[in-house]
Amino acid sequence: xxxxxxxxxxxxxxxxxxxxxxxxxxxxxxxxxxxxxxxxxxxxxxxxxxxxxxxxxxxxxxxxxxxxxxxxxxxxxxxxxxxxxxxxxxxxxxxxxxxxxxxxxxxxxxxxxxxxxxxxxxxxxxxxxxxxxxxxxxxxxxxxxxxxxxxxxxxxxxxxxxxxxxxxxxxxxxxxxxxxxxxxxxxxxxxxxxxxxxxxxxxxxxxxxxxxxxxxxxxxxxxxxxxxxxxxxxxx
Numbered sequence: 001x002x003x004x005x006x007x008x009x010x011x012x013x014x015x016x017x018x019x020x021x022x023x024x025x026x027x028x029x030x031x032x033x034x035x036x037x038x039x040x041x042x043x044x045x046x047x048x049x050x051x052x053x054x055x056x057x058x059x060x061x062x063x064x065x066x067x068x069x070x071x072x073x074x075x076x077x078x079x080x081x082x083x084x085x086x087x088x089x090x091x092x093x094x095x096x097x098x099x100x101x102x103x104x105x106x107x108x109x110x111x112x113x114x115x116x117x118x119x120x121x122x123x124x125x126x127x128x129x130x131x132x133x134x135x136x137x138x139x140x141x142x143x144x145x146x147x148x149x150x151x152x153x154x155x156x157x158x159x160x161x162x163x164x165x166x167x168x169x170x171x172x173x174x175x176x177x178x179x180x181x182x183x184x185x186x187x188x189x190x191x192x193x194x195x196x197x198x199x200x201x202x203x204x205x206x207x208x209x210x211x212x213x214x215x216x217x218x219x220x221x222x223x224x225x226x227x228x229x230x231x232x233x234x235x236x
């Protein structure tokens with residue numbers, strides 16, 4: 001993730017925390033008194049207005065549902081808090097006060113990391129001006145590789161490799177499933193898995209394919225030269 005993406009992620013996490021905290025405050029402010037009967041037991045033939053206690057019951061159920069869905073939907077953000085440890089614009093702040101909470105969350109999310117060694121390496125990184133000049137995890141990882149520092153900062157490099165391969169959102173995966181639905185239609189129901197994978201990859205990476213010069217011509221020539229066919233596909 002770039003520095004902008006990391007900043008957006010931290011902001012997103014804080015917004016979620018404020019949102020859930022606000023809903024919880026509303027939930028706690030609703031009296032939890034007992035009511036006679038249940039909302040589900042209301043007569044179906046004749047409607048009547050809900051009473052004050054019944055409105056309170058519905059409000060509590062709505063708040064509980066929102067909190068449950070928010071916790072389930074955004075639970076993955078806890079694992080991505082580790083990106084703040086390697087955010088270049090925060091290195092100066094980390095050199096003054098080390099983010100112990102973010103380190104604890106990172107080690108909890110990725111148990112393969114050595115906490116003590118990672119803290120030592122991050123302290124060195126945050127105090128160095130060359131590391132501060134790197135904007136984003138990709139740039140920082142490339143700096144380690146270019147200067148052959150993988151063996152010196154083993155834990156930091158391991159964390160960087162995890163961060164640069166962790167998707168920031170599920171939109172790309174959801175887009176892939178949508179593409180598969182468009183490719184494998186009722187008329188293409190007999191399509192093999194290999195062909196489906198190939199067509200899906202072509203559709204997903206269409207921007208890259210469009211940048212390849214003479215891609216269609218090269219594919220046609222490759223197809224025509226694979227084996228002998230009755231029709232001639234190569235024209236000069």
